[in-house]
Amino acid sequence: MPDLDLLQSALRLTTPLLFATIASALCNRAGILNLAIEGKMLLGCFVGIVVGDAVGNGYAGVLAAALAGALLGAFMYLLTRYGVDVVVFAIGVNLLILSGTVYVMRTFLGGVGTWRATEIRPLEGIELPVIADLPVLGPLLSGYNVLVYLSWVCAVAYWALFRTVAGRRLLAVGEMPAAAADAGISVDRTHLWALVAAGALSGVGGAFLSVGNLGLFTRNMTDSRGWLAVTAALLATSRPLGVVLAAWLFGFADALAIQLQVTTDIPPNLIQFLPQIAALVALVAVGVRASGVPPAWRLLWQRRRRLPAAPDLPATPTTIER
Amino acid sequence: MSDRIATHLRRLSAPVTAVLLGLMAGLALVTVAGGTAHDAFRVMWNTSVACTGATCGFFQTLGTATPLILTTMAAVICFRSGLFSIGQEGQYVVGALAATYVGYSAELPAIVHVTASLVAGVVAGGLYGLVPGLLRAYLNVNELIATIIFNNIALMLAAYLVNYPMRADRSSQAYTPAVHDSAHLPAFVPSANLGVGLVIAVATVVATRWFLFRTTAGFGQRMAGQAPVFARYAGIPARTAAVRAMTISGGVAGLAGGVQVLGVTHRFIDGFGDGTGLDGITAAILANFAPVGAALVAVLISALSVGSLGLQIDLGIPAELGGTVTALLILVVASQGVLERMRVAVARTLRRPGRGSGPETERGPEKDPPVRGGVGPEASPGGPPGHGAVPVGAAAGGPHPTRTTVTAPPAAHPKDAPDA
Numbered sequence: 192m193p194d195l196d197l198l199q200s201a202l203r204l205t206t207p208l209l210f211a212t213i214a215s216a217l218c219n220r221a222g223i224l225n226l227a228i229e230g231k232m233l234l235g236c237f238v239g240i241v242v243g244d245a246v247g248n249g250y251a252g253v254l255a256a257a258l259a260g261a262l263l264g265a266f267m268y269l270l271t272r273y274g275v276d277v278v279v280f281a282i283g284v285n286l287l288i289l290s291g292t293v294y295v296m297r298t299f300l301g302g303v304g305t306w307r308a309t310e311i312r313p314l315e316g317i318e319l320p321v322i323a324d325l326p327v328l329g330p331l332l333s334g335y336n337v338l339v340y341l342s343w344v345c346a347v348a349y350w351a352l353f354r355t356v357a358g359r360r361l362l363a364v365g366e367m368p369a370a371a372a373d374a375g376i377s378v379d380r381t382h383l384w385a386l387v388a389a390g391a392l393s394g395v396g397g398a399f400l401s402v403g404n405l406g407l408f409t410r411n412m413t414d415s416r417g418w419l420a421v422t423a424a425l426l427a428t429s430r431p432l433g434v435v436l437a438a439w440l441f442g443f444a445d446a447l448a449i450q451l452q453v454t455t456d457i458p459p460n461l462i463q464f465l466p467q468i469a470a471l472v473a474l475v476a477v478g479v480r481a482s483g484v485p486p487a488w489r490l491l492w493q494r495r496r497r498l499p500a501a502p503d504l505p506a507t508p509t510t511i512e513r
Numbered sequence: 514m515s516d517r518i519a520t521h522l523r524r525l526s527a528p529v530t531a532v533l534l535g536l537m538a539g540l541a542l543v544t545v546a547g548g549t550a551h552d553a554f555r556v557m558w559n560t561s562v563a564c565t566g567a568t569c570g571f572f573q574t575l576g577t578a579t580p581l582i583l584t585t586m587a588a589v590i591c592f593r594s595g596l597f598s599i600g601q602e603g604q605y606v607v608g609a610l611a612a613t614y615v616g617y618s619a620e621l622p623a624i625v626h627v628t629a630s631l632v633a634g635v636v637a638g639g640l641y642g643l644v645p646g647l648l649r650a651y652l653n654v655n656e657l658i659a660t661i662i663f664n665n666i667a668l669m670l671a672a673y674l675v676n677y678p679m680r681a682d683r684s685s686q687a688y689t690p691a692v693h694d695s696a697h698l699p700a701f702v703p704s705a706n707l708g709v710g711l712v713i714a715v716a717t718v719v720a721t722r723w724f725l726f727r728t729t730a731g732f733g734q735r736m737a738g739q740a741p742v743f744a745r746y747a748g749i750p751a752r753t754a755a756v757r758a759m760t761i762s763g764g765v766a767g768l769a770g771g772v773q774v775l776g777v778t779h780r781f782i783d784g785f786g787d788g789t790g791l792d793g794i795t796a797a798i799l800a801n802f803a804p805v806g807a808a809l810v811a812v813l814i815s816a817l818s819v820g821s822l823g824l825q826i827d828l829g830i831p832a833e834l835g836g837t838v839t840a841l842l843i844l845v846v847a848s849q850g851v852l853e854r855m856r857v858a859v860a861r862t863l864r865r866p867g868r869g870s871g872p873e874t875e876r877g878p879e880k881d882p883p884v885r886g887g888v889g890p891e892a893s894p895g896g897p898p899g900h901g902a903v904p905v906g907a908a909a910g911g912p913h914p915t916r917t918t919v920t921a922p923p924a925a926h927p928k929d930a931p932d933a
Contacts, residue, residue, distance in 0.1 A: 224657075270847075270848075270851075273851045273854075274851055274854055275847050275848050275851055276847045277847075278597065278657075279798055279843060279846065279847040280843075280844060280847040280848075282791075282794070282795070282798070282843060283840050283841075283842075283843030283844040283846075283847055284840070284844065286791075286795070286836060286839065286840035286843065287837060287840030287841065287843075287844065289836065289840075290833040290834075290835075290836030290837040290839075290840055291833070291837050291840070293831065293833040294542065294546075294831050294833040294834060294837050297831040297833070298545065298546040298547075298830075298831060415665075418661055418665075419665075421658065421661070422658065422661065422662055422665070425658055460669040460670070460672050460673035460676075461673060463669055464666065464669055464670075467662055467665050467666050467669070468666075470662055471659070471662050471663075471666075474648075474654050474655065474658055474659055474662065475648060475652055475654055477654075477655075478648070478652050478653040478654035478655060479652055479653065
């Protein structure tokens with residue numbers, strides 16, 4: 192029986208990953224390959240705690256983080272409209288935020304390796320009134336801070352999105368923009384909303400790490416979680432349930448690996464391998480699916496599925512700047 | 514002759530502008546951090562370029578640049594073939610691991626040992642690049658995400674190996690046994706980490722340029738990247754090109770790892786994968802994938818990082834300045850498309866004042882398949898503006914309802930003249 196502590200910490204630590212995975216899946220569904228999720232997370236992480244400390248309220252910090260991520264997303268959208276190479280830009284922005292946040296931290300905030308917030312403490316856990324008393328699930332579901340619950344709400348919202356007209360439009364834009372445009376859907380505006388929403392979600396996910404968890408900021412605090420989220424969204428083929436499961440898979444593997452390292456001698460890396468391998472398998476499956484006719488056995492399942500998997504990853508450049 | 518000079522100047526104008534903008538931004542950051550531009554420049558110059566007495570900053574820069582130049586060449590080969598792979602980091606680490614292993618476990622005479630270790634690194638890196646290449650070629654797997662996953666796996670594998678099977682002792686930061694002396698790469702200036710590795714790096718730059726621009730296979734690679742349809746007609750199968758590109762690029766990145774391990778660290782230390790792979794991609798992008806140019810940019814990036822370390826020691830300005838300026842350079846380069854379009858639009862307006870802005874370039878993703886960079890529809894999917902599109906002599910053309918993007922004065926850009 193897995194340890195309650197382990198489950199709780201796994202659940203808690205999956206939160207930023209869940210936010211970012213939803214963000215990535217959202218962009219995939221809109222037909223955008225958003226590679227700046229790592230940067231947006233780190234930006235949210237930094238802005239969240241700095242603003243929260245300045246204002247004196249952790250929740251204000253979270254809001255600021257969401258805003259910062261959203262603004263960055265909107266900025267990226269603007270750039271795609273004006274022909275900026277968005278993938279190169281994403282690489283640049285990730286690096287800029289990585290170095291820039293440390294630079295600002297050391298120049299203006301006086302932190303050398305780490306900066307601790309002095310005015311606020313990490314967000315407190317909330318005890319849900321009824322659920323907390325449930326026998327087994329109680330401690331497992333209650334007592335987390337608001338961001339954890341918000342991530343669950345967002346996961347449900349992501350599922351519900353595709354039952355709305357707006358969600359269906361998003362799908363259309365992602366799968367066949369030309370047809371969507373002909374049907375009168377504004378592809379541009381959909382991309383804008385997708386990028387803004389993804390930015391806000393990633394920002395909040397990043398803010399969890401600083402404001403919601405440790406109350407400090409260190410260099411590269413997100414530590415490639417954004418990239419992990421891109422991988423997880425891929426593993427989930429951008430489906431709502433898949434997104435949750437994939438995020439939990441990665442998060443749980445991480446927590447388990449750390450736990451096992453402490454209690455036993457099993458190297459943590461071996462456990463962390465597995466989700467990566469799973470993602471690789473999913474990647475191959477997506478590629479194979481995108482290139483050919485589905486084999487007969489898949490047609491058996493075709494009808495049962497409500498939401499098709501994202502047809503393929505949005506296009507990456509196959510040619511280079513000349 | 515002056516035509517060629519003019520072409521080269523025009524080609525250089527963009528990166529030079531980028532570098533100047535980046536430096537200006539850097540100086541602004543320095544001022545913000547409390548230093549003066551003059552002091553900062555002096556310190557950076559001394560640390561990364563100047564030679565005073567016993568130490569030579571330039572040697573330090575070159576020593577730091579050695580593995581970076583190699584990973585940059587790996588990126589150049591890969592991207593030139595049209596593959597957007599960021600797997601150089603993983604291949605670098607895997608190559609380093611293999612070289613380390615051969616370095617400390619085999620007993621061979623000196624030159625043989627070094628060569629064998631380097632070859633092990635190349636082979637390991639090549640294989641590690643081959644797998645995503647095969648996945649891409651035969652299973653249509655997106656190489657960008659595949660290489661991200663492979664990077665993660667490589668880093669985890671390295672962490673596991675260094676901490677457990679290959680561990681030398683129980684210190685806090687794990688490392689492997691040291692490679693035997695017979696496997697060391699001779700160093701010219703040991704304190705600056707400058708040695709035979711640099712010679713290897715320069716040789717690789719020359720070899721890359723020769724391969725890409727003077728061999729048929731290299732031409733095929735470039736065509737596979739620039740004009741895949743043409744390449745197919747010319748008999749260059751896309752699959753072969755992709756697999757070859759990934760393997761060679763992986764081999765070069767593995768060589769980078771081997772060179773770094775055998776020449777500098779002499780063992781594999783936990784945390785070896787410190788971003789050299791990604792920096793290589795950065796340098797390649799900044800130089801628009803021209804081999805020699807990219808090598809120079811790699812030296813520049815190294816100078817920036819060495820210099821910013823000196824800045825931190827002498828003036829207390831955070832060393833992240835180097836990373837920030839490099840990132841800004843990337844952003845400027847990424848925006849070049851915009852500047853280029855603006856320049857074209859202005860040029861047209863000036864050329865034909867009565868016609869306004871001439872045939873508008875269709876921009877934005879409204880009517881496109883999943884886009885990258887918001888480009889107009891083109892023959893090669895997802896390419897950057899003006900790429901692979903028929904070089905519409907639109908400057909001379911009438912008011913045809915063009916939906917292709919207009920390349921900058923098309924006539925003056927011989928598409929595959931060897932870049933410097």
